[in-house]
Amino acid sequence: VKVKVAINGYGTIGKRVADAIRLQPDMELIGVAKTSPNYEAFTAMRKGYKLYTTKENIQKFQNSGINVAGSIEDMIKDSDIIIDATPGGVGANYKKIYQEYGKKAIFQGGEKSDVADVSFSALCNYNDAINKNYIRVVSCNTTGILRVLCTINNFDKIEKVRGTIVRRAADPKEVKKGPINSIVADPARIPSHHAKDVLTVLKGIDIITSALVAPTTLMHLHTLFITTRNKVSKEDLLNILSNTPRILLLNTEKADAESTAEIMEIARDLGRYRNDVPETVIFEDSIYTNGNEIFLMYGVHQESIVVPENIDAIRASLNIMSRDESIRLTNETLKIGK
Ligand code: NAD
Structure with a gap:
């Protein structure tokens, strides 16, 4: 079975991690969420990604001609783990919702370190993140x-x-x-x-x-x-x-x-x-x-350096692969070093 991953916050980091998830043989992309119906929402739709937004924003998206699969809560419910790539500080507010639904989450470097059980860098401390419910990929x-x-x-x-x-x-x-x-x-x-x-x-x-x-x-x-x-x-x-x-x-x-x-x-x-x-x-x-x-x-390269780290953080959190196996698979699928 593949790990069901959702992306909350489809911006610079979120869209790259979404594309990377689609390349992982052990992961399935449930959908992506954002709050503004801008060009990034349009391109997500064009790529065939299921798009979610807050309940208040659903109408706004529909009015802009963007199909919405449901609310962010619906997306969270359908996933095993959430990549939170919302703007810095916003992720901490979502943590309560992830906890409410009993879901794991990976936060980004814009959050304070206490949002997570561990701050993460694959080469440094993959093993410390194994089985952790909340991991923060550093900036x-x-x-x-x-x-x-x-x-x-x-x-x-x-x-x-x-x-x-x-x-x-x-x-x-x-x-x-x-x-x-x-x-x-x-x-x-x-x-x-x-x-x-x-x-x-x-x-x-x-x-x-x-x-x-x-x-x-x-x-x-x-x-x-x-x-x-x-x-x-x-x-x-x-x-x-x-x-x-x-x-x-x-x-x-x-x-x-x-x-x-x-x-x-x-x-x-x-x-x-x-x-x-x-x-x-x-x-x-x-x-x-x-x-x-x-x-x-x-x-x-600020826009992409944390992308492989997010993929490895998912595998560490679910304890589905060793550090070396995960780094190798992530690098191979994302053509890193090529
Ligand atoms: P961004 O502004 O490009 O994207 C943020 C996305 O979140 C947007 O799609 C926006 O619609 C969505 N969003 C805003 N409020 C939301 C809400 N309440 N609920 C759901 N979605 C919401 O931001 P980014 O640059 O991708 O940064 C995201 C995180 O990654 C931050 O913590 C940042 O510090 C970190 N980070 C950024 C970079 C970088 O260079 N851009 C590098 C490493 C880490």
């Missing part, structure tokens, strides 16, 4: 940081992390966000919340982050300075990072590419669906080691 930035840190930490214990996150100002579809001509210290106060979010998964490390926002929509870019207990060589690092699923090394010299724009162009040239890059893309030539110090830089 795009935190997912990017954790993939790198957990990989290095498994090789040699990390003693300290200092990092700077250059965030994209808006997703490509967002027309009302800025800045458009400034780099903003956001927050100007150190540490930024990202360090705290990393600690929800990789507990007890010494980490401080700062964050800026730049006028771009393509990707985030991080630079990390890590110290490990022992001396690490660049060769060792290249070896472990290139053998880690969901991490790609971009040889900036050979590719003659050293920007987020060029990473996205490669995705376009490869014909990737929606130009998505769910991998953490490390600039290979940025990897620098000196004794027990490591520097590196990488890009994070």
Whole structure:
């Protein structure tokens, strides 16, 4: 039997997870829910997804010519687990309803960590999420940081992390966000919340982050300075990072590419669906080691990096596959690393 999955909140993250669910041999998409009858609702209908909305909004959707399969409660009742990809903070309000119907749920990084039993990053703590009813997939930035840190930490214990996150100002579809001509210290106060979010998964490390926002929509870019207990060589690092699923090394010299724009162009040239890059893309030539110090830089495609994490979180919650089996199947079906 397939796991019945519903998507509450069919926006940037929800629509990608919906498409990913349809590619999983062990999952069935029950339907998707949203509150505004906009173009995303139309395209969901065109794709043949069953669409649900709040009771108050059903008439509004029908008036816009969008067929509605029922209320969000109907969708919840028909599912085993809900991917909650509603806007940040909204998911916490839905938790009561999921609980009322005895359903499991996966929340996103815009929620506070206490919404769930565990914050999740597949490479770091899949096993902690096994059989948990409420799991929170950490944010795009935190997912990017954790993939790198957990990989290095498994090789040699990390003693300290200092990092700077250059965030994209808006997703490509967002027309009302800025800045458009400034780099903003956001927050100007150190540490930024990202360090705290990393600690929800990789507990007890010494980490401080700062964050800026730049006028771009393509990707985030991080630079990390890590110290490990022992001396690490660049060769060792290249070896472990290139053998880690969901991490790609971009040889900036050979590719003659050293920007987020060029990473996205490669995705376009490869014909990737929606130009998505769910991998953490490390600039290979940025990897620098000196004794027990490591520097590196990488890009994070905010719209897609958490998609495979949501799929793995479902399997962990229902305990239907081991970590390695789930990561392998998710990567294969979503063509990650290809
Ligand atoms: P979005 O605005 O693109 O989509 C949200 C969707 O939820 C919309 O379809 C909207 O119609 C629907 N919605 C709004 N209120 C609702 C309600 N009360 N009930 C049901 N549906 C409702 O948002 P997003 O960017 O996909 O973000 C969703 C979550 O994912 C947030 O927690 C966010 O922090 C997190 N996240 C976003 C990104 C990103 O870069 N966009 C990356 C990682 C994590």
